[in-house]
Amino acid sequence: MSCRIVVLISGSGTNLQALIDDLAEQPALASIVGVVANKVDAYGLQRAAAAGIATRVLNHRDFSDREGFDHALQHEIDAFEPDLVLLAGFMRILTAQFVRHFRGRLLNIHPSLLPKHKGLQTHQRALDEGDAEHGATVHFVTEELDGGPLILQGRIKIASDDDASSLAAQVQQLEYRLFPLVTRWYAAGRLHLDEDRACLDGSPITASGLRLEDLESGI
Ligand code: GRF
Secondary structure (H helix, E strand, O other): OOEEEEEEEOOOHHHHHHHHHHOOOOOOOOOEEEEEEEEOOOOOOHHHHHHOOOEEEOOOOOOOHHHHHHHHHHHHHHHHHHHHHHOOOOOOOOOOHHHHOOOOOOEEEEEEOOOOOHHHHHHHHHHHHHOEEEEEEEEOOOOOOOOOOEEEEEEEEOOOOOOHHHHHHHHHHHHHHHHHHHHHHHHOOEEEEOOOEEEEEEEOOOOOEEEHHHHHHHO
């Protein structure tokens, strides 16, 4: 049966678009059944509508506390009966209760080589710390912010003339390859969260995650 996916967004939704485009080639494998945004002007909502995907908006400012928002969000997501929930630029910290509810079927994409640079401003921080390389990571979401088991990383070399916006552009191009690939693994039943380890095809993934460049060179 096709894997039912809900995508959460806060903004432009270019990662959502990459997922829509990729899964359009694989309708029997997976389909995005709903997109939920916490901002009414999130451009990704228009991308979803253009693709014929149901959308919901839940404004966090309408709630007096994080628990209330997350409870309502969980309710909206559950109504789609998803097998997988993707955080694709969803700029909200989620409560432990929410994360536990979706444990093992909640993935995030983060614009750094985790565990380096959790949180925001990752491109500038990579420059400020003199990092030689930078990239993006897809991981299972657990209660620790940007701290769940790593699945797949893609990396770029930082050049002397890079700035935060040139890094952002390169990292985003990586993201558009990483997230659809991991989503396909999950939808095909190849990817699981086993205790605190991500497993692909029944084997634990190393704590630092798989590397996109190794997969592409056939290692
Ligand atoms: C991505 O870079 C993602 O890693 C970060 O937010 C950005 C979302 O961009 N968390 P978009 O909305 O997918 O265009």
